[in-house]
Every structure is written in C-alpha cells, then in structure tokens.
Amino acid sequence: MKIATWNVNSVRTRAALVADFLAREQPDLLLMQEIKCEAHQFPGDVFEAAGYRAAIVGQKSYNGVAVLSREAVDIRERALPGEAEGSASRYIEVELRDLIVGNLYLPNGNSGGDEGFRAKLDWMGKLHDHAAGLLDADRDFMLAGDYNVCPTDADYAKGALAATDALVRPESRAAFRALIWLGLTDALRALQPTETLYTFWDYQAGAWQRDRGLRIDHALVSPRVSERLESVVVAKGERDKVQPSDHVPVVVVIGG
DNA sequence: ATGGCACGGCAACCGTGA
Secondary structure (H helix, E strand, C coil): CEEEEEECCCHHHHHHHHHHHHHHHCCCEEEEECCCCCHHHCCHHHHHCCCCEEEEECCCCCCCEEEEECCCCEEEECCCCCCCCCCCCCEEEEEECCEEEEEEECCCCCCCHHHHHHHHHHHHHHHHHHHHHHHHCCCEEEEEEECCCCCCHHHECCCCCCCCCCCCCHHHHHHHHHHHHCCCEEHHHHHCCCCCCCCEECCHHHCCCCCCEECCEEEEECHHHHCCEEEEEECHHHHHCCCCCCECCEEEEECC
C-alpha cells in the first residue's frame, strides 16, 4: 500500500500539480493539508478524472484537510477526538484494508503568543491520547501530515529558524518524543536515519535555492506497521515545479 | 539584517504561515 502526505498550500491553486503527482505516483491514499477551502469549493472533478474520490474536512481560507483514495474508505473521524466543537479543520481519519490512517495539520504555534503556543501543545496532547487509545485497541495505524515540529537539530538547516521558534522549542520536541515513546516509529527516519532530509522550504529569501529547509512533515506508524515499511521517500522534485507548494510530499510504501 | 514570498478574501491591503 502506498500512502503519501502533502501540505499543498491551497488545493485549488495546486490542483493540476496534485493531479500530475497522482498520475505519476499512483498512491492508494493522498493525505492533503492546508487545502484552504470548503468542501463545495474543492476541485474534486480534477481528481475524479485521475481515478480518485475525496473525503474532505474543509474551512474557508485557512487549514482544511482531505484524503484522496482510489478505493472507498470508511471515515472514522472528522476532528481530533477531544477537540472543541467548531474547531479548525485539522484532522480527518479514514480506514482502508484494516489500516487506520489519520491525516493531521498540527497548529504552527507561532501566532497568538503564549496562548497560541499552549494550543499547539494541547493539540499534541490530544493526538498523544488518541494514539494511545489506538494502541490499547491493538490497531494498526499511521498518523501522518504536517506536524509543524522539527524533531532534532538535524531536521532543519542552520539559520532557517530561530531557536525560539515554536517548531523547534523544547516543549514541541518533547511532545513529539512523547508520541515516539508510546511506541510509534518515525517512518522516514527509520529507513533513512542519517540523511539530510527536508520537506519544507520557505518561499522567502531563496530558501529553496540555498537549501534552507525544514523537516516538519512526518508519518508515524504503529509497531506492526513499522515492520512492514518497504520505502519512505521525500518527493523533493515537487518543490522545483512552477508555482509549487512550499511543502513536498512524503511517500510511504507498506508491504504485507 | 527578524524581512524577504504566497495564499484567500475581497476589492486595498491584511492575517496567516513556518
């Protein structure tokens, strides 16, 4: 099974690029974040032509997540369990062939001062509790998307972020480690432990040309799924296209 | 050098992103 995650930074602006990616990669699932539109504005026809249907949790202007699939999937959740009613559209969870797949867009945490940062940590706590529940239920799962966390200093280029940035603050990293310590595996690092790998390059200051990137898009998998990992690849070429997203896809292949 | 660029909304810039 091939599952890709991609923060597309507006699905309407990126529809043609996404359709091209689908045609080349043929993933079973594409998890998209920051679609930046409501369901009725979603360019579903473009993806239907490529053989994909969509499960959408949309929102006007900001956030929004969607899952594209070739087969029908069961939608398990349309928000992270425990999130406040009417909260931002940051989570959708589907099930395909006994695999639970959560698609997440974690709060950045740099806006809104201390309260904004605390909201990021609260969200990570709810994700932790949800993951713990899935492990208790002995389910196989992947939680993938834009985590907005660089787990270690090896996960961002020198000078790309201040030490006080919410993406690298110790509390953010501790919350990410807490997910790992549940027994989850960072799929990319499991297969490429020492490579310099980034999934985001800012539009500003020639970050792409200077390779000043961040690794903030992650796929965490449950123990049995970690043993089925066949390949995990960063589709870096997507950053070099005309009018690209500032993020690139991470593509995970699971055997068995 | 703490700003640069891109997005949506909505019709001039502004909030947000990372």
